[in-house]
Amino acid sequence: MMRFWFAPESPRPLALMRILLGATLFVDCAIRWPHVVELYSTAGVPMPLHPGTVLHPPALPAAESVLLYAALLFALACATLGWWTRLSLIVAAALLTWVGLLDYAGTLKKYTVVGIHLLVLLSFTRCGAAWSLDRLCDSLWRSRKRRTDCQSVRPPVGQTSLSARTSPAPANRQAGKPAPHRGTDCRSASYPLTPAWPRRLMQILVCLVYLGAAATKFRTPDFATGDLLFFSLLDLRWGGEWLGMWLVAHPKLLVLSSYATLLFETAFPLLVWVPRLRRPMLVAAVLFHLSLGYIMTLFVFTPVMLAALCAFLDESDFRLLRLPAMRGGRGWSAAKPRTLARSLAWHALSFVAFLAAGAAAVALGLAHQRSADWYGVFRGEPAAALSEIDEDRFAEMIEGGGPRNADYIYRVELGERISTHHAFGGNRLRPGQTAYLLVRFLQPHPAMRIEIEFIDPDGDESNIAVRLVEPRHVFLPIEFRMTESHLPGTYQVIVKANGFVAAKKSFELLALDE
Amino acid sequence: MASAGPTQPPGDRRSSSAAGALPVTRRTAAALFIVAYLAANLWFLFLHMMGDAGWHPVSYFFTWDMFPGYGTSSARRYAVGETESGRHVLLLPGPNERFRWGIGGKLPRFDILSTVEHGPAADWLLDAIDADLARARGAHADDPIVFVDILEENWPAHFNLPDDLYREVYGVDDPHRSSWRSLGSAHVDPATGRLVRQEPADESRHGAAGSEPTP
Numbered sequence: 001m002m003r004f005w006f007a008p009e010s011p012r013p014l015a016l017m018r019i020l021l022g023a024t025l026f027v028d029c030a031i032r033w034p035h036v037v038e039l040y041s042t043a044g045v046p047m048p049l050h051p052g053t054v055l056h057p058p059a060l061p062a063a064e065s066v067l068l069y070a071a072l073l074f075a076l077a078c079a080t081l082g083w084w085t086r087l088s089l090i091v092a093a094a095l096l097t098w099v100g101l102l103d104y105a106g107t108l109k110k111y112t113v114v115g116i117h118l119l120v121l122l123s124f125t126r127c128g129a130a131w132s133l134d135r136l137c138d139s140l141w142r143s144r145k146r147r148t149d150c151q152s153v154r155p156p157v158g159q160t161s162l163s164a165r166t167s168p169a170p171a172n173r174q175a176g177k178p179a180p181h182r183g184t185d186c187r188s189a190s191y192p193l194t195p196a197w198p199r200r201l202m203q204i205l206v207c208l209v210y211l212g213a214a215a216t217k218f219r220t221p222d223f224a225t226g227d228l229l230f231f232s233l234l235d236l237r238w239g240g241e242w243l244g245m246w247l248v249a250h251p252k253l254l255v256l257s258s259y260a261t262l263l264f265e266t267a268f269p270l271l272v273w274v275p276r277l278r279r280p281m282l283v284a285a286v287l288f289h290l291s292l293g294y295i296m297t298l299f300v301f302t303p304v305m306l307a308a309l310c311a312f313l314d315e316s317d318f319r320l321l322r323l324p325a326m327r328g329g330r331g332w333s334a335a336k337p338r339t340l341a342r343s344l345a346w347h348a349l350s351f352v353a354f355l356a357a358g359a360a361a362v363a364l365g366l367a368h369q370r371s372a373d374w375y376g377v378f379r380g381e382p383a384a385a386l387s388e389i390d391e392d393r394f395a396e397m398i399e400g401g402g403p404r405n406a407d408y409i410y411r412v413e414l415g416e417r418i419s420t421h422h423a424f425g426g427n428r429l430r431p432g433q434t435a436y437l438l439v440r441f442l443q444p445h446p447a448m449r450i451e452i453e454f455i456d457p458d459g460d461e462s463n464i465a466v467r468l469v470e471p472r473h474v475f476l477p478i479e480f481r482m483t484e485s486h487l488p489g490t491y492q493v494i495v496k497a498n499g500f501v502a503a504k505k506s507f508e509l510l511a512l513d514e
Numbered sequence: 515m516a517s518a519g520p521t522q523p524p525g526d527r528r529s530s531s532a533a534g535a536l537p538v539t540r541r542t543a544a545a546l547f548i549v550a551y552l553a554a555n556l557w558f559l560f561l562h563m564m565g566d567a568g569w570h571p572v573s574y575f576f577t578w579d580m581f582p583g584y585g586t587s588s589a590r591r592y593a594v595g596e597t598e599s600g601r602h603v604l605l606l607p608g609p610n611e612r613f614r615w616g617i618g619g620k621l622p623r624f625d626i627l628s629t630v631e632h633g634p635a636a637d638w639l640l641d642a643i644d645a646d647l648a649r650a651r652g653a654h655a656d657d658p659i660v661f662v663d664i665l666e667e668n669w670p671a672h673f674n675l676p677d678d679l680y681r682e683v684y685g686v687d688d689p690h691r692s693s694w695r696s697l698g699s700a701h702v703d704p705a706t707g708r709l710v711r712q713e714p715a716d717e718s719r720h721g722a723a724g725s726e727p728t729p
Binding site: 032106200216233236297387502 | 588603
């Protein structure tokens with residue numbers, strides 16, 4: 001257990017997470033930059049998550065809000081680049097929480113919360129020790145010392161630099177023998193190690209996110225029927241683009257997608273811990289999020305979760321990508337700089353540069369907002385006259401009426417078999433078979449008169465069913481038996497509510513000898 | 515939980531005796547944090563599974579309830595100002611509501627909210643209208659806004675299908691029709707230029723939503 005939580009390990013998976021997450025959140029926040037005044041300041045209309053509670057941070061005047069938001073963008077940029085990484089992560093997490101709590105409508109989403117969790121947990125790691133400006137500065141500082149090391153310790157004769165990058169031979173590992181001398185290749189990377197526990201918490205967080213999402217779906221009966229996905233994809237906030245809408249038009253695929261989602265969300269938290277299944281589950285997770293991101297409008301949820309999945313990567317995955325392996329790094333106890341005084345001076349200089357860059361970024365941000373002044377709060381310029389609404393349009397708005405009864409019908413399916421949610425089978429019937437029509441209603445709905453009309457291949461109309469639907473009814477099944485007396489050909493079934501056509505379906509009746 | 519990705523570098527001698535490498539005080543502090551973090555996550559997961567996830571404001575940060583429900587309709591909210599001369603102008607969404615969200619970036623914030631009729635959202639809506647009135651005051655000084663109607667346009671969510679898919683699914687053209695309802699109305703105080711909030715919603719001023727017409 002101690003090893004599970006506290007083993008030192010490579011910082012590179014976390015560095016990759018830091019870059020992905022930081023860049024994603026930076027883009028997400030940068031999109032809101034023109035709207036800081038509206039969303040977070042007293043000059044706009046903040047929409048706090050929990051008004052009047054301890055989680056209601058004070059909204060500040062426009063200029064101060066702009067300053068803090070610019071600091072947030074600067075912190076996210078620095079966290080991505082790995083410049084004063086830990087400080088940047090802490091500042092970014094604090095400011096992102098602040099703006100999120102002030103605007104739950106447009107800012108605080110579940111992916112924002114996942115991002116905040118990851119920023120906080122990353123701040124406990126040495127994710128800035130790899131692929132970062134901190135690392136670059138550290139390398140510059142140590143380059144002179146490293147050159148000295150390389151000159152004094154040379155690789156054994158015949159050992160290539162590549163061999164220094166590979167793992168010990170499997171036979172040695174199995175026998176429990178120590179690793180062979182790996183030489184000292186100054187071209188391979190050497191990073192300070194980082195404790196495992198923040199990454200373990202991130203792994204558990206990802207699993208809990210999936211379990212929580214699965215629990216939500218288990219508790220929602222309409223998920224298994226495909227209805228939840230149906231209406232979620234039709235939602236103008238999160239709904240589907242073209243592929244999502246295409247799925248809506250194919251309800252059986254929605255049911256399958258719903259089951260696939262549940263299967264993944266319950267399987268991943270269990271199976272990812274099995275070493276042989278780790279990579280397959282990671283691939284499944286990546287495909288799951290990419291497809292989800294393509295089907296729905298989830299904004300940065302997909303890249304945030306892809307960043308979170310980096311918690312399950314290890315050094316062997318980087319070797320697969322042919323990235324140089326890391327050398328056994330300096331543990332935290334050995335990470336002290338060689339020359340304290342010079343190191344302090346170097347760090348002080350770097351910190352002053354960091355603060356100066358931060359101050360410049362914030363000042364530039366304020367200047368940009370002042371010059372753009374999208375909300376007229378800095379220069380006090382009045383807005384242009386409001387757009388006028390013509391009288392016909394206004395009359396329509398005021399007296400437009402309520403929804404038509406036909407609008408409450410959201411699903412009409414025709415088939416050879418029927419359940420409470422779907423009709424099954426093709427639309428080619430033989431004489432003697434029964435055609436089933438399923439009509440489902442939005443809830444709540446008023447009492448309605450549903451008429452089913454039938455148009456035979458000759459174009460003759462007949463009214464085959466009239467039903468009075470009570471508000472408590474959620475679906476209406478209609479069946480009609482096709483006999484030998486019916487003409488072969490294409491039939492149309494028209495569903496009307498109080499005289500308004502809601503849907504038209506057609507099926508083909510085959511001839512007796514077909 | 516054997517190992518989901520041990521990342522210690524191969525051949526690192528420290529890794530075998532890793533636990534001892536972290537100073538005891540830091541390890542203790544880390545252990546306390548781990549216990550607290552796991553406890554919070556598991557507690558809120560348990561509550562969520564029991565269907566009781568909203569008992570504390572902080573629960574939002576530990577409850578992973580993606581797609582907890584769905585709406586079967588879509589809605590847009592408007593505030594229409596009536597000027598002294600009887601003209602009508604669109605107050606909300608107005609110049610103060612520039613932020614957009616949703617598919618294609620079309621939804622102002624008040625259209626993201628599931629309801630604006632009750633609770634804090636109703637106050638935010640009135641605050642936003644006040645801010646729009648204040649900003650428009652200069653431009654409408656000659657013909658000031660004296661009355662505001664707050665209206666909601668809504669339609670069934672399945673009307674959001676693209677036209678070709680709608681025809682494929684329902685066999686008829688998407689009617690693209692919507693219905694309207696009044697969320698309230700209020701006079702504008704000429705002295706302050708703000709809504710008179712004490713006044714109850716006056717839905718009878720223009721009549722309520724119409725009844726089912728005949729085709």
